[in-house]
Amino acid sequence: MEADDRRPVPGGYAKGRIRREDIISAAAVVYGEMGYHGSSLREIGKRAGISHAGLLYHFRTKEALLAAVLERRDAEDAVRERLTVPPGLDVLRHFVALAEHNVRHPGIVELYSRLAAEAIAPDHPAHAYFERHYRDARDSVVQSFRVLAESGELRPGVDPEMAALTFIALMDGLQVQWLTTPTHVDPAGSLRFSLQTLLTVPLFP
Known part of the structure; x- marks a missing residue:
C-alpha cells in the first residue's frame, strides 16, 4: 500500500x-x-x-x-500503545481489554475478519499489514510469557511460544464465533479463563 x-x-x-x-x-x-x-x-x-x-x-x-x-483500525485498537507496554501481565490484560472493546464495536471484528481471510493471498494489498500485525502480536505475547516464566508467574511446564500461538489463535477464533453466535460466546471471558489456567497469579487482582 x-x-x-x-x-x-x-x-x-x-x-x-x-x-x-x-x-x-x-x-x-x-x-x-x-x-x-x-x-x-x-x-x-x-x-x-x-x-x-x-x-x-x-x-x-x-x-x-x-x-x-x-x-484508523490501529488507532482504535490502541495497537501503538500496546507495543510500548513492557512484556508481562499488562500485555495479556491489553488483549483481554481489546476483546471487550471489539464486542462493543462489531464492525471492527467484521472488517478485520473479512480482510484477514482475503489477505492470505500474498498479492493482496493488506497482506503485508496482517503479516506484520500477527508477527508483532506473536512476539509481544511470546515475550510476555517468557517474562512470566522467569518470574514464576507462568505454571511449570508451559511452553511460552506454544502458549502464545495458542492464545492468539483462540482470540481470533472467538471473534469469528462471536460474529456468528454473539449470545453464546464471551470472547473476553474466555480469554480471561484461558490465561488464568496458565498463570500462578491472578490476571486481574
Missing part, C-alpha cells in the same frame, strides 16, 4: 478533513460487508454521500483508502 496514492486535503479546511473521515468510515463498513475485492469506490462514495469525483479527490485508489481504513 503506497501512502503516496493519497492526495492531501488543502491545509486548514475542516470540511475537507471531515469528508475524509466520512469516506474512511463508509469504506470500513463496505470492506467489512463485501471485502476488499468485492467492493468498489463508487459503492463507498454512495455510502459516504459523496460523488465518485469527490471521493477521488481525497483518495485516488481503493488501495490508498484501504491503507487509511487500517490506520
